[in-house]
Amino acid sequence: MSSNDYNRPVNINGSMFKRAGAWFGLFQRGSVFGDITINLGTCHGMSAKAPDKSRLIDIYPTFEGRKVPYSVTVYPAELTMVTNHGNVRFTFADKTKLMAEGDPGMGLLFEKIMVKHETVRPKKDGAWEALFRLTSSFIFKGLEGSSFDFNGGKNYWNWETLSSDRICGRTHPGPDGRFTLVMEEFPYAGIVRDSYPKYAEAKASMQAQWESFYSKMPKFKEPFEEKRFEVEYTLWSYLCEPYGAAKYTLIQMFAGIMASQWQLCQNAVALQENFDVALDLLLAPLDRASEEGQLADSYDDYAVETQMIKPPIHGWAIKQIMKHHDLLKECPKDKLEMLYKGVGAWGDWFMNYKDDDGDGLPTLEHGDECGLDDSTLFLEHMQVTSPDLAAYLVILFEAVGDLAKLLNKPEAEAQAWYDKSTGLLKRMIDKLWDGEHFVGLVPGTDEKLYSGSIVHYIPAILGNRLPKNIIDKMVDDLTDTEKFLSPYGLASEDMTSDYYYPNGMSIGRGVVVPPAMIYICTGLWETHRREDARLITENYLNGLxxxxxxxxxxxxxxxxxxxxxxxxxxxCAYVILGRMVSEG
Structure with missing residues (x-):
């Protein structure tokens, strides 16, 4: 690749400028000159308890001390505030140090009304420390002959609010009229360093990390290659390295919101060429499993959300990655063992603790647990034996059997996992296929449930494990342009249904959603209906x-x-499906 292949502009409106591994960044809202806001924001889980959530402090460019309107341009290693008077640039020296520099006359202004217990205070060598409640501490320090202070250098303190109240931080230029600023994040109290990297060194370091990541990712066929750069930049920048309670790499779902358990697995498949990252994403949920094997819904550096779950798709992820990777060669044996034990226990947890009626088919106990929260399959019943869950587990047990073979486990041990998979598949078809559709069951009564939800078609993830007649019936339904197939992908609810409502944040009532597209398309791709899978997939990719x-x-x-x-x-969906169609 040429240097230009690694350095193209990206759009971060509604997102953030961040280096892979960092837990903070510059959050941008708006894209029109004069109508943009940027704040220093955090990705730490404790921010959920903070009054301003992920927002730490607002940032403005100044010219000769006054705020000026600006636009934003972003490249992988640099964000630039562009004004009519000059520019201000930002880059990351590493995962804890954000640096900024300005043209002559340009500066930065930081503003916030501090909440109780939040303070700023002077430190040695002209540095200042800002303590943002429940998140982290930042050291601000001017470099290259420039300086920085809060509140004009006055160490203001309000005893009644136990805070610094309204704060105003400013850069001050050096003899050449320019400023350079470092902002370093600390999990504990801030430390003023004896030296800091130069801005150019920081930018080169960030660019090199990005290039190392991007160079491993495969090219797509047109027209999908054009957007791959920006898509993969977002995924790279959303990565958060081990920190606090998080022992493995995590990834953000949105700026300031961590991805859930099944999203970690999906992103592992998307980023599998960066194998160490992908492996971490698979292991992260397993590291914090319950003694019985349950994985939590979501994770961050502070806590886990354990009262809900997300679907068990580790098996699907492992099978997808094994198409391109020799796990025995690329995965350290201790981590392969962790996958084997953890994923196996996760599957067994469903069979042991989610099958109260003992019919051999586990049950979901809330619409959220299917991942399409308001799916109409759960319209009248909170607890449903749903076909998607059985399908996920069929693949999971098969994948665990594959891992047992790789680890040279006794033949009988590996076969036991395969038997769990085939036995569950038989029960699923016998009890949940009614000749026309996969249905849900009310546990205990076996009342059959059929709705307009795409959840009934998630078993397409099983690909050729399903009989040909079932595949054909499912694909014929899914390619019905009155009901499911649109120019933008598959609707999550039958478009002729009275419950079709593709508005707001409704996930399961009609909108095209990433997980349904990923599972249905990757499953059907392996069948004799590949051309239909291609149509559905390319509609979605073009729709994105x-x-x-x-x-x-x-x-x-x-x-x-x-x-x-x-x-x-x-x-993530774009990368998984773009890779798939580009390979043939």
């Missing part, structure tokens, strides 16, 4: 391009629903 990569897409009119742009989830 046309609509600007929203999380949710209205299947009839094609605009994003719910206002969630900038996230990793649709980009």
């Amino acid at each position: 391009i046309k609509t600007g990569f929203p999380f949710l897409i209205n299947p009839k009119v094609g605009f994003g629903s719910g206002g969630y742009y900038g996230g990793s989830w649709p980009r």
